[in-house]
Amino acid sequence: MSDYDVIIVGAGMSGLAAGIRLAMFDRRVCIVEQHDQFGGLNSFYTRNGRLFDVGLHALTNYVPDGVRAAPLPKLLRQLRIPRDEWNLAPQRFSEIHFPDRRLRFGNEIGLLTEEIAREFPAQIDGFLRLVQAIHEYDDTRLNPPKQSTRVILADYLTDPVLTDMILCAVMYYGNPQPRDIDWTAFVILFKSIFLEGLCRPRGGVRTIIRSLVKRFRECRGVFRMGCAVQSFAVSDRRVQGVVLENGAVLTADVVLSSAGYPETMQLCHETSAQIEGRLSFFESIFVLNVQPSEHGHKAAIVFFNDNDRFTYDKPDDLIDPSSGVICCPNNFDETETIEGMIRLTSLADYDRWANLPPAKYASARQDCCQRALSRVIQAGLLPDIQPHVVFVDSFTPKTIRDFTRHINGAVYGSPDKHRDGKTPLENLFVIGTDQGYLGIVGSLLSGITIANLHVLSADL
Amino acid sequence: MTDEQVKKAVLDIIAIVSPDADLSNIDPAVRLRDQLELDSMDFLDIVMELRKRFKVEVPKEDYMQLASLDSCVAYLKPKFETAGVRL
Numbered sequence A: 001m002s003d004y005d006v007i008i009v010g011a012g013m014s015g016l017a018a019g020i021r022l023a024m025f026d027r028r029v030c031i032v033e034q035h036d037q038f039g040g041l042n043s044f045y046t047r048n049g050r051l052f053d054v055g056l057h058a059l060t061n062y063v064p065d066g067v068r069a070a071p072l073p074k075l076l077r078q079l080r081i082p083r084d085e086w087n088l089a090p091q092r093f094s095e096i097h098f099p100d101r102r103l104r105f106g107n108e109i110g111l112l113t114e115e116i117a118r119e120f121p122a123q124i125d126g127f128l129r130l131v132q133a134i135h136e137y138d139d140t141r142l143n144p145p146k147q148s149t150r151v152i153l154a155d156y157l158t159d160p161v162l163t164d165m166i167l168c169a170v171m172y173y174g175n176p177q178p179r180d181i182d183w184t185a186f187v188i189l190f191k192s193i194f195l196e197g198l199c200r201p202r203g204g205v206r207t208i209i210r211s212l213v214k215r216f217r218e219c220r221g222v223f224r225m226g227c228a229v230q231s232f233a234v235s236d237r238r239v240q241g242v243v244l245e246n247g248a249v250l251t252a253d254v255v256l257s258s259a260g261y262p263e264t265m266q267l268c269h270e271t272s273a274q275i276e277g278r279l280s281f282f283e284s285i286f287v288l289n290v291q292p293s294e295h296g297h298k299a300a301i302v303f304f305n306d307n308d309r310f311t312y313d314k315p316d317d318l319i320d321p322s323s324g325v326i327c328c329p330n331n332f333d334e335t336e337t338i339e340g341m342i343r344l345t346s347l348a349d350y351d352r353w354a355n356l357p358p359a360k361y362a363s364a365r366q367d368c369c370q371r372a373l374s375r376v377i378q379a380g381l382l383p384d385i386q387p388h389v390v391f392v393d394s395f396t397p398k399t400i401r402d403f404t405r406h407i408n409g410a411v412y413g414s415p416d417k418h419r420d421g422k423t424p425l426e427n428l429f430v431i432g433t434d435q436g437y438l439g440i441v442g443s444l445l446s447g448i449t450i451a452n453l454h455v456l457s458a459d460l
Numbered sequence B: 001m002t003d004e005q006v007k008k009a010v011l012d013i014i015a016i017v018s019p020d021a022d023l024s025n026i027d028p029a030v031r032l033r034d035q036l037e038l039d040s041m042d043f044l045d046i047v048m049e050l051r052k053r054f055k056v057e058v059p060k061e062d063y064m065q066l067a068s069l070d071s072c073v074a075y076l077k078p079k080f081e082t083a084g085v086r087l
Ligand SMILES: Cc1cc2nc3c(=O)[nH]c(=O)nc-3n(C[C@H](O)[C@H](O)[C@H](O)COP(=O)(O)OP(=O)(O)OC[C@H]3O[C@@H](n4cnc5c(N)ncnc54)[C@H](O)[C@@H]3O)c2cc1C
Pocket: A009, A010, A011, A012, A013, A014, A015, A032, A033, A034, A035, A039, A040, A041, A042, A054, A055, A056, A057, A058, A059, A060, A227, A228, A229, A230, A258, A259, A281, A283, A400, A403, A404, A405, A411, A431, A432, A433, A434, A438, A439, A440, A441, A443
């Protein structure tokens, strides 16, 4: 008998969700994670006595209590986690900011519709038709055709600025591909941001992680933390077991990997023709001794671009500060007492960061924090909070690569997704980033879907 | 084993799978899916839970047999009896 029915590589969102599903139905499950910390890309850490979230800007897919047929309530039901446990604070509003153009949006599509009618009156009919088309598109198919969103959007919107504004928000929240985005991914993300909405778990991402870890343990799932998988033992086109860093081998009937598709293929010494993702991000975190709203900054999230056109591509520089995302965690629920904070995300070039001489790395980080911040202040996207900054931290594409092993620090993985989770090995499946559902809610759903499809239903 | 006991066993499972569902006025002759907004993920859970609690297997091709409470009784009761389930 194998040591486990299922071994899962990675205690990120997708691994935890898959683990809960399987352990809930009495599978013997072990999650193997290289770090001592749970959460993967969306984890938390302590610096200078302060607790920081690694990734959390916002949880997407917010729907009010009582709505059932939507990804967030579905995944809570599947994991049997009471919604209260996540303590979600919905946003009031966010915005998309381009030169001389601003669109606010909230957790009801009405606000965005009104804003578009005001800023782009000639486009409103097209926009409403687009929303209708998005409602009607079946985004749940496991092998949808690849289609260019820019081509499809041209049937609905004729103003390139509006097209870019919508794409800016959608792309930053989950597009692995430069310049364009696959239509199915666009539909999923558009719904998750504009038709559903944004919220923040009070207490940050650890509120969610704690709840997942507790649930997995309740179901008697087993963790092997601080223990990297070095390779898979493969014979007869099956993974027989995983080989750990310390040489130990754990055997299993099925293996689910959240390490990414090309990364997973490397672990089995399989070659992969997969295109590697190359989009990575630089993020700076500014801790303030004031609340940003006291200085007039009230939006939860600002997606911005201050160029003529919005491109979304790997920059020819360490970072591209001309577009990005500003997140203010304080602006979700003002009664949550947290220190003032601004998180600022820009596209970045992994190779440039990876090739910096170690002596220059720290100053490059500092410099990029400053450049990114000055740029958004100059562009009028943020009040001048510089005198109020009491602490700065940042992470680079190299941090992401070193921490998660994602090739090129590609947060959203490869542009080629494997929606059915299958690999050339019959009992090895990918979950998470390269399966195709992205973000926190997406990766949780990914773990659930693949566990259901290839383990639970397969046994019936 | 009475029909009512089988119905209750199914409703107990639905209450766990879908805790916010209102189970007070279910018409046993009408499809559950139409009364409770159950989706295919929820149905999988009902099947998994039947297996976990009663060791009763419902193969995929028989999912339609679980459409309403009445059809659940017709389909599950003989299975429960064969499996020696005590309700
Ligand atoms: C800066 C940033 C901000 C973000 N903001 C948001 C946000 O606001 N909202 C949102 O919804 N999403 C956000 N995301 C995206 C979200 O974090 C990810 O989509 C999601 O966490 C991916 O989960 P995953 O399980 O697929 O992968 P990961 O989180 O990458 O998990 C993979 C896990 O596998 C482990 N692992 C890899 N290889 C091995 C190995 N060989 N052996 C053992 N363990 C291994 C890794 O250590 C990791 O823990 C953000 C991401 C970043 C980086």
